Amino acid sequence: MTKVTESVAIDHGLKKEEFSKICELLKRIPNITELAIFSAMWNEHCSYKSSRKHLKKLHTSGKQVIQGPGENAGIVDVGDNDAIVFKIESHNHPSFIEPYQGAATGVGGIMRDVFTMGARPIANLNSIHFGSTQHKKTKNLLRGVVKGIGGYGNCIGVPIIGGQTSFDDSYNGNILVNAMTLGLVNKNKIFYSKAAGLNKPVIYVGSKTGRDGIHGASMASATFDDKIEEKKPTVQVGDPFTEKLLLEACLELMSDNSIIAIQDMGAAGLTSSSVEMASKGNLGIELNLSKVPCRENKMSPYEIMLSESQERMLIILESGKEDHAKKIFDKWNLDFAVIGKTNNSNKIELIFDNSKVAEIPIDLLAEKAPVYDRKWKKTKLPQKLKFDKDNFKSLSVSNCLKKILSNPNISEKKWIWDQYDHTVMGDTIQKPGGDAGVVRIHGTKKAIAASIDSSASYCYSHPLTGGKQVVCESWRNLISVGAQPIAITNCLNFGNPEKEKNMGEFVECVEGIAEASKYLDFPVVSGNVSFYNETKDKGIKPTPAIGGVGLLKDYKNMLTMDFKKVGNIVFVIGKTEGHLDQSIFAKDILNEKKGPPPSINLFNEKNIGETLLKLIEKKLIHSCHDVSLGGILTAVSKMCIMGNKGLKINNFKELTNKYEYFFGEDQARYIVEISKDNIQKIVEILNNNSVHFDDLGVIQEKNLTFNGDINLPIEELSDTHKYWLKEYMNN
Amino acid sequence: MKSSVIIFPGSNCDRDMDVALKKFGFKNKMVWHNDQSIPKSDLIVLPGGFSYGDYLRCGSIASKSKIIKSVIDFANSGGLVLGICNGFQILTETGLLPGILQHNKYLNFICKNVFIKVKNKNNKYFKNIKKEILELHIAHNEGNFFCNEKELKILEDNNQIAVTYCDSDGLENDENNPNGTIKNIAGIFNKSKNVLGMMPHPERMIDKYLSGEDGSLFFENLLGNLK
Numbered sequence: 001m002t003k004v005t006e007s008v009a010i011d012h013g014l015k016k017e018e019f020s021k022i023c024e025l026l027k028r029i030p031n032i033t034e035l036a037i038f039s040a041m042w043n044e045h046c047s048y049k050s051s052r053k054h055l056k057k058l059h060t061s062g063k064q065v066i067q068g069p070g071e072n073a074g075i076v077d078v079g080d081n082d083a084i085v086f087k088i089e090s091h092n093h094p095s096f097i098e099p100y101q102g103a104a105t106g107v108g109g110i111m112r113d114v115f116t117m118g119a120r121p122i123a124n125l126n127s128i129h130f131g132s133t134q135h136k137k138t139k140n141l142l143r144g145v146v147k148g149i150g151g152y153g154n155c156i157g158v159p160i161i162g163g164q165t166s167f168d169d170s171y172n173g174n175i176l177v178n179a180m181t182l183g184l185v186n187k188n189k190i191f192y193s194k195a196a197g198l199n200k201p202v203i204y205v206g207s208k209t210g211r212d213g214i215h216g217a218s219m220a221s222a223t224f225d226d227k228i229e230e231k232k233p234t235v236q237v238g239d240p241f242t243e244k245l246l247l248e249a250c251l252e253l254m255s256d257n258s259i260i261a262i263q264d265m266g267a268a269g270l271t272s273s274s275v276e277m278a279s280k281g282n283l284g285i286e287l288n289l290s291k292v293p294c295r296e297n298k299m300s301p302y303e304i305m306l307s308e309s310q311e312r313m314l315i316i317l318e319s320g321k322e323d324h325a326k327k328i329f330d331k332w333n334l335d336f337a338v339i340g341k342t343n344n345s346n347k348i349e350l351i352f353d354n355s356k357v358a359e360i361p362i363d364l365l366a367e368k369a370p371v372y373d374r375k376w377k378k379t380k381l382p383q384k385l386k387f388d389k390d391n392f393k394s395l396s397v398s399n400c401l402k403k404i405l406s407n408p409n410i411s412e413k414k415w416i417w418d419q420y421d422h423t424v425m426g427d428t429i430q431k432p433g434g435d436a437g438v439v440r441i442h443g444t445k446k447a448i449a450a451s452i453d454s455s456a457s458y459c460y461s462h463p464l465t466g467g468k469q470v471v472c473e474s475w476r477n478l479i480s481v482g483a484q485p486i487a488i489t490n491c492l493n494f495g496n497p498e499k500e501k502n503m504g505e506f507v508e509c510v511e512g513i514a515e516a517s518k519y520l521d522f523p524v525v526s527g528n529v530s531f532y533n534e535t536k537d538k539g540i541k542p543t544p545a546i547g548g549v550g551l552l553k554d555y556k557n558m559l560t561m562d563f564k565k566v567g568n569i570v571f572v573i574g575k576t577e578g579h580l581d582q583s584i585f586a587k588d589i590l591n592e593k594k595g596p597p598p599s600i601n602l603f604n605e606k607n608i609g610e611t612l613l614k615l616i617e618k619k620l621i622h623s624c625h626d627v628s629l630g631g632i633l634t635a636v637s638k639m640c641i642m643g644n645k646g647l648k649i650n651n652f653k654e655l656t657n658k659y660e661y662f663f664g665e666d667q668a669r670y671i672v673e674i675s676k677d678n679i680q681k682i683v684e685i686l687n688n689n690s691v692h693f694d695d696l697g698v699i700q701e702k703n704l705t706f707n708g709d710i711n712l713p714i715e716e717l718s719d720t721h722k723y724w725l726k727e728y729m730n731n
Numbered sequence: 732m733k734s735s736v737i738i739f740p741g742s743n744c745d746r747d748m749d750v751a752l753k754k755f756g757f758k759n760k761m762v763w764h765n766d767q768s769i770p771k772s773d774l775i776v777l778p779g780g781f782s783y784g785d786y787l788r789c790g791s792i793a794s795k796s797k798i799i800k801s802v803i804d805f806a807n808s809g810g811l812v813l814g815i816c817n818g819f820q821i822l823t824e825t826g827l828l829p830g831i832l833q834h835n836k837y838l839n840f841i842c843k844n845v846f847i848k849v850k851n852k853n854n855k856y857f858k859n860i861k862k863e864i865l866e867l868h869i870a871h872n873e874g875n876f877f878c879n880e881k882e883l884k885i886l887e888d889n890n891q892i893a894v895t896y897c898d899s900d901g902l903e904n905d906e907n908n909p910n911g912t913i914k915n916i917a918g919i920f921n922k923s924k925n926v927l928g929m930m931p932h933p934e935r936m937i938d939k940y941l942s943g944e945d946g947s948l949f950f951e952n953l954l955g956n957l958k
Contacts, residue, residue, distance in 0.1 A: 147840075156743065245740055417842075418839070418843055420840070424743060429940045
């Protein structure tokens with residue numbers, strides 16, 4: 001057996017001081033298996049040691065919240081005993097090393113988090129970010145990630161209803177793959193991971209344990225260097241077929257009262273699942289590792305405890321239910337083994353070949369794990385840029401629009417979602433490509449909307465504003481499909497927390513998220529932190545991804561963004577100041593990357609959103625789309641393209657600088673289609689609520705027109721918008 | 732009318748099919764792959780999904796499952812057997828239908844709406860159907876039908892080609908062929924037209940809030956023909 005020394009500990013990703021602390025707490029030097037357990041539980045990924053202090057600032061409660069952060073996933077009440085279980089999780093590091101398996105197992109992992117709680121997954125989403133489109137790895141990484149997400153999700157038979165894809169240099173060495181799952185559960189039949197009761201059998205179910213994914217969680221808690229290819233064996237290998245069986249078997253067993261607690265084996269596998277269950281239940285746990293079903297010969301306790309083989313669950317059963325449970329898992333051809341029991345020792349004790357191979361008090365792995373108050377630096381709000389008329393002289397609005405519509409971050413992503421099964425389960429009523437994906441709650445009038453958003457440029461420029469902005473964007477996307485926003489899950493992707501700048505970005509983004517979610521009563525119920533997205537000293541832009549969930553009480557009231565009827569009127573709801581700094585227009589057309597992001601006014605955001613929901617409820621809105629990247633003209637172009645209709649834009653007084661008006665990225669704005677007959681009613685409601693609006697124009701056949709400046713056939717805009725990604729991937 | 736949907740481990744359109752059949756008036760039962768026999772049925776459906784993980788080859792393990800002998804016997808005695816997507820793949824593996832389903836031409840999974848043209852109405856599935864061209868949904872990785880020339884000639888001579896991919900006007904060409912399938916074939920019959928395998932999913936198009944409603948036409952018509 002390897003002798004444990006400080007250098008062995010450092011090789012396991014522990015710091016020198018952390019190793020001393022372990023020896024001090026344990027009052028001895030740990031053996032190699034124990035060291036492995038400490039390294040797995042004390043790494044950033046599992047312990048949240050850098051983030052914990054700041055995550056406490058998040059707003060996590062609300063009248064619909066059944067379960068906030070700290071469990072496998074968050075849960076919200078959507079009425080009639082229905083509850084939605086949801087969470088987002090990152091699989092960034094593995095996906096860069098091995099895109100297919102990395103992305104696939106990311107999807108598998110997040111689905112397990114959801115069905116562990118007794119919920120049947122009903123929708124998946126993802127947020128994926130790649131390096132520059134010119135970077136040599138980007139195309140293969142994109143292809144691999146999309147295939148991995150599809151390969152896993154399609155096989156399980158859960159629709160992928162939405163997502164987000166972006167390209168930016170800062171992801172050249174660290175791509176981001178965040179996966180989100182929503183599940184449906186009866187609120188009286190939720191399962192938790194808290195162990196309870198003494199001498200209860202601890203059951204291992206699912207796939208056999210292999211040597212894949214060993215040190216996965218530690219790998220995800222470190223930065224990358226030139227030798228990342230050597231880390232391939234730390235990437236887990238997924239088997240969606242087994243996951244499908246595990247899903248069905250677990251839900252079958254959950255239909256009665258056999259299960260006391262259940263936890264999936266995700267990051268740090270058997271180690272973290274057993275420790276977390278015991279820790280939450282304030283109990284001890286004894287595991288006989290010789291009984292763990294293994295896929296390979298002669299696996300050591302060290303390997304068994306660190307393996308991140310997929311599709312495995314740990315269950316604490318009611319005594320006497322073993323045979324009943326085994327029958328179900330036999331039916332689904334899955335491994336089932338009683339591998340231990342709960343006790344009152346408050347320790348984790350491991351037996352292998354009839355001798356004790358590890359014994360650690362649980363609290364040393366949980367509460368006593370290190371928590372750091374890392375130094376961080378505030379980001380000053382950049383000076384606002386001054387664009388003068390000369391900047392715009394040589395431009396044409398039409399050409400700018402076409403360039404923006406074909407920008408990699410704006411262009412249509414059909415090439416991606418065509419590879420995802422988005423209609424299985426027969427309840428997808430809004431497919432990818434809209435503001436939010438929508439699935440009906442099967443057999444009811446209700447539907448759930450979900451959206452996933454991030455704005456790395458805004459967050460990089462000013463993290464506090466960026467953090468607020470992402471929450472608002474999510475809120476807007478849900479409202480745009482007619483849903484009442486309920487709650488969010490966040491995936492916090494950042495660079496190296498040991499650097500003051502990166503840590504500062506994290507702290508201020510979190511504070512921004514907290515402030516906006518509190519103001520909008522849009523609580524954070526689950527999430528995940530991914531630090532160390534850094535390669536050779538170059539970190540990613542701060543990229544908190546927000547997964548928002550909303551409810552439509554009657555799915556027949558759902559809105560889509562496509563323009564519906566020639567002759568209908570189009571309003572811009574919310575005020576346009578013409579903020580160009582950090583906009584796609586500034587970056588792509590003026591080549592200007594400085595300046596602050598658009599400011600966030602939470603009062604307006606809330607007031608405008610709620611007023612719009614009133615209009616939607618009264619069925620006065622026929623189509624709706626929020627204004628985001630690319631501004632008003634980009635937003636209306638998408639509505640024209642999707643509805644295959646044109647728009648005649650009025651020449652009105654707000655239009656002092658058409659570039660600022662058309663491409664500015666001011667927040668809290670929506671484009672809505674209304675019928676002429678309702679104008680008076682709508683204007684009255686908007687005025688009564690002090691909501692600013694512009695009468696933008698009228699829907700017409702075929703062309704987008706404005707004065708003599710724009711006259712573009714929709715077909716041309718559509719081709720421009722749809723062309724880029726397909727062309728890029730096929731070349 | 733009574734129907735049975737077979738559930739294999741890895742099937743994932745079984746529930747959707749159950750919902751659709753019941754919606755249009757079938758009394759449907761779900762049958763587990765390890766069962767010995769199938770309840771008395773007017774229609775047996777092999778649903779979509781990834782039976783046995785699609786390992787070895789799509790549909791091949793399912794074609795050796797315990798229940799499949801009853802399915803084959805039922806088909807050989809003239810009973811209606813409908814295989815959708817993975818069900819179609821299973822039917823070719825059992826030999827009830829000729830040919831095979833290869834990887835899609837561009838090796839990508841495809842999920843989208845397509846138009847299909849009904850090529851033969853002289854059977855229980857499509858007799859009296861109100862539209863010649865249906866808009867249905869496909870979602871598959873291996874839907875590229877292939878058979879040798881001799882088999883193709885037999886298919887054509889016996890009017891066994893059930894549905895083909897086309898555009899909204901019924902034009903069948905390469906542009907409207909989503910996966911590289913031979914002769915734009917989206918679905919075929921056996922010789923006596925009681926067994927139908929097709930890649931498109933009618934069960935995903937059964938109300939106007941979904942991708943479309945032409946699936947409803949298919950099921951309503953089928954039920955009407957069985958009465």
